[in-house]
Every structure is written in structure tokens, then in C-alpha cells.
Amino acid sequence: MSDTRVASRYAKSLLDLAQEKGMLEQVRQDMLLLDKTVQQNRxxxxxxxxPIIKHDKKLAILKAIFGGKVTDMTSLFLEIITRKNREAVLESMPAEFEKQYNLKNNIQTATITTAVPLDARLRDEFSELVARKTGKTIQLAEKVDPALIGGFVLTIGDTQIDDSIKSSLQRLRNKFNDQTYISKL
Known part of the structure; x- marks a missing residue:
């Protein structure tokens, strides 16, 4: 079974347990901390x-890193995963937890890429627009790509709306090249 599927199952178990115990938001913060640690530390x-590092040594390292920083539930969960020799899933488990948390809470993630950082007004406008279109609460992630020149690229799930100047220029260039090619015939 792939690590992603295993991570998804562990994340679902943790999410259900946290919800049952009324600790969902605290455990979510723990998962965000785990994800940040994974992303920032190769x-x-x-x-x-x-596989050379023994599981008890890995558990000691996890306790040293996260001891006192995560809830007892998350700490025990990390211990269970380590005892079952599944430490490798800890890399993808926080992202799987976040996906399932968003699904359970009807939250849609959207990514907006612009040439310059958005101000608060534009950020709110994009969030409201996407919320109206999807009917879900929006979690807006922002990226800056100066190569866009202007405009934006909005990605919601599998849908992408590209209204950037870079793409408009590319479409115009392609149209011009097509017409030039046709006129040569």
C-alpha cells in the first residue's frame, strides 16, 4: 500500500478521534506544525x-522536537505510528489531514497567482467571488509571479482561470502566427 493511502487512513483516524474528543482545532494546529517542520527541514x-535509524531513536527525536508543543493526543498518535514502523507517513499525513479537514468543513482551497502581492481589498474580493461561485468557504493561497506582467491566474481544484497579460500576449502571438502562416498558403 502506498504511503499516501496509509497517511490518508491515519489522518482520517486522527481527525475522527479529535472530533469525537472535541479537540479538532488543537490537533489541526499540531498537524500544521508537523507540516511546517517537514517542509522546512530536509x-x-x-x-x-x-530505515537504518531505529524506531525508538526516531520516537526520541520526535519527542524532542514536538514534546510540549503538541497536544497529548497528537503525541500519543506519533508514538503509535512509530511503534508500527510507519514514520515515513508522517511526511504526507499533515497534508492528508488538512484535505480531510477541509472536506469535512466544506472549505475549498483556491490559489491566486499575481504579478504583485494582493492588497487586503483585492484578497477579499477574490475570496468572495470564489465563495459565491463554489458555495463553499474559501481558503485563499497567494503566489507572486512577476513573469505574469499583470492580471491573475486563479486555480480552484481542477479549474484554472488565466487572465494574465502574459497569457493574453501568448494567445495574440499564436493568433498572429496562425494568420501569417495561412496567408503564406
Missing amino acids: DYQLMLKN
Whole structure:
């Protein structure tokens, strides 16, 4: 079974348990901390996947890193995963937890890419627009790509709306090249 599927199952179990115990938001914050640690520390990623490092040593490292920073529920969950020799899933489990949390709470993630950072007014307008279109609460992620020149690229799930100047220029260039090619015939 792939690590992603295993991570998804562990994340679902943790989410259900946290919800049952009324600790969903605290555990979500723990998962965000775990995800941040994974994303910012390559040595941590390698340690989780390294079969040479013994599981008790990995557990000691996890306790040293997260001890006192996460809830007792998350700490015990990390211990269970380590005892079952599944530390490698800790890399993808926070993202799987977040996906299932968003699904359970009807939250849609959208990514907006612009040439310059958005101000608060535009951020709110995009959030409201996407919320009206999807009927869901929106979690807007922002990216800046100066190569767009202007405009935006909005990605919601599998849908992408590209209203950037870069793409408009590319479409115009393609149209011009097509017409030039046709006129040569």
C-alpha cells in the first residue's frame, strides 16, 4: 500500500478521534506544525524515511522536537505510528489531514497567482467571488509571479482561470502566427 493511502487512513483516524474528543482545532494546529517542520527541514524528512535509524531513536527525536508543543493526543498518535514502523507517513499525513479537514468543513482551497502581492481589498474580493461561485468557504493561497506582467491566474481544484497579460500576449502571438502562416498558403 502506498504511503499516501496509509497517511490518508491515519489522518482520517486522527481527525475522527479529535472530533469525537472535541479537540479538532488543537490537533489541526499540531498537524500544521508537523507540516511546517517537514517542509522546512530536509534532515527531518530524511530521518523519517531512513530505515537504518531505529524506531525508538526516531520516537526520541520526535519527542524532542514536538514534546510540549503538541497536544497529548497528537503525541500519543506519533508514538503509535512509530511503534508500527510507519514514520515515513508522517511526511504526507499533515497534508492528508488538512484535505480531510477541509472536506469535512466544506472549505475549498483556491490559489491566486499575481504579478504583485494582493492588497487586503483585492484578497477579499477574490475570496468572495470564489465563495459565491463554489458555495463553499474559501481558503485563499497567494503566489507572486512577476513573469505574469499583470492580471491573475486563479486555480480552484481542477479549474484554472488565466487572465494574465502574459497569457493574453501568448494567445495574440499564436493568433498572429496562425494568420501569417495561412496567408503564406
